[in-house]
Amino acid sequence: MDWDKLRIFHAVADAGSLTHAGDVLHLSQSAVSRQIRALEESLGTTLFHRHARGLILTEQGELLFDATSTMAKKLETASARIRDSEEEVFGELKVTTTTGFGTLWLAPRLVKLYDRYPDLKIDLLLEERVLDLPMREADVAIRMKEPAQADLIRKRLLNIRMRLYATPEYLARAGTPQAIEDIAAHRLICQNPATPQVQAGAQLSQRLLAFNIPSTLTVNNYFGVLQGVLNHIGIGVLPDYLTSDFPDLVRVLPDVASVEVPVFLAYPEELRQSRRVTAFRDFVQEEITLYRRAQAEGGTTAD
Known part of the structure; x- marks a missing residue:
């Protein structure tokens, strides 16, 4: 259906008069009448009974007016929300x-x-x-x-940088490495260097894995690495942005870190x-x- 014709129909049904609707729409009475006739022809039905005192909706006209009223309310609500969107966030x-x-x-x-x-x-x-x-x-x-x-x-x-972290419980059990080559005596938790990730993290993991660490846990994301560290499995390669949320983690080998990211x-x-x-x-x-x-x-x- 033609949106313009529906808009004119709604105005006529609301006003109950071609003349009054024309005043609202800034159209002549004849122009409004032509649009209503065209809409009725396209729908194959009569929408208004013509009386001397004005127009009365037919049963079919009432069905259409219910629909256009719902549309008008939704459009009005949307328009109001658009106007208010400078103050609202939704x-x-x-x-x-x-x-x-x-x-x-x-x-x-x-x-x-x-x-x-x-x-x-x-x-x-x-x-x-x-x-x-x-x-x-x-x-x-x-x-x-x-x-x-x-x-x-x-x-x-x-x-940020990728650094090495462990829990106090793990370090109390396994000891604290003092030099990077000491990592070979610990279980390393990191992302597999072949996993899609920040390049700096992959490079640090490769550097550490070169020490022929006998036991490792590789995970395909840092969330998994963190879970391994928090459960005292080993020393993990993690981004330093998480330290404020996990203050109990101990930074291991402070001089070992990735390049800045x-x-x-x-x-x-x-x-x-x-x-x-x-x-x-x-x-x-x-x-x-x-x-x-x-x-x-x-x-x-x-x-």
């Missing part, structure tokens, strides 16, 4: 990041974002593959390197005015500030 936001950062750092903090914006719907896409933001595979990305795609707004959040937040230029994106960006930056403060108070620094 709807779906697709966020992509790595499995490690998403599970270990981002997801545990999202409760604060939901408390602030209870109508927000976040679709969190955790994978090592870099999704295409300009093609809207995701709205926002947090990646472990600067995005190379064009037409993106990007902000460097912090730098920059963490970037990025989103398409076309979403610059999106309230959802702005709210998420500001939330992440606030949490990064709190993280830096916790790192500084704990005696370490985040670049």
Whole structure:
């Protein structure tokens, strides 16, 4: 059905008069009448009974008026929400990041974002593959390197390193290595270097595995590595952004670390005015500030 004809029909049914509807729509009475006749012909039915005192809906006309009334209310609600969207944050936001950062750092903090914006719907896409933001595979990305795609707004959040961690319980049982070659006497927990991951982490794991460690546990993401470490299985290669949330972990061999890895937040230029994106960006930056403060108070620094 023609949307313009439905709009005119709704105005006529609401006003009960071609003349009054024409005044509302800024159309002549004859133009309104022609549109109503055309709609009736397309539907093969009569929508109005014509009387001297005005127009009365037929049974079929009442059915159509119920439908157009529902449409009008939904459109009015949508229009109001669009007007109010400068102050409100709602709807779906697709966020992509790595499995490690998403599970270990981002997801545990999202409760604060939901408390602030209870109508927000976040679709969190955790994978090592870099999704295409300009093609809207995701709205926002947090990646472990600067995005190379064009037409993106990007902000460097912090730098991280992969380091070695263990629990006090494990170290009390197995001893604390004093030099990197001592790692051969311990069980190493890390990602398999062939697994898709941050290159700096893979390089550190390769360096450690070169010491012919007799017993290892390899996992395909840092969440699994962390679980192995927390359960006292061995010494794990983990990103240092998790230390503020797991303060009981002991950093082993402080001089052994990966190269710095920059963490970037990025989103398409076309979403610059999106309230959802702005709210998420500001939330992440606030949490990064709190993280830096916790790192500084704990005696370490985040670049």
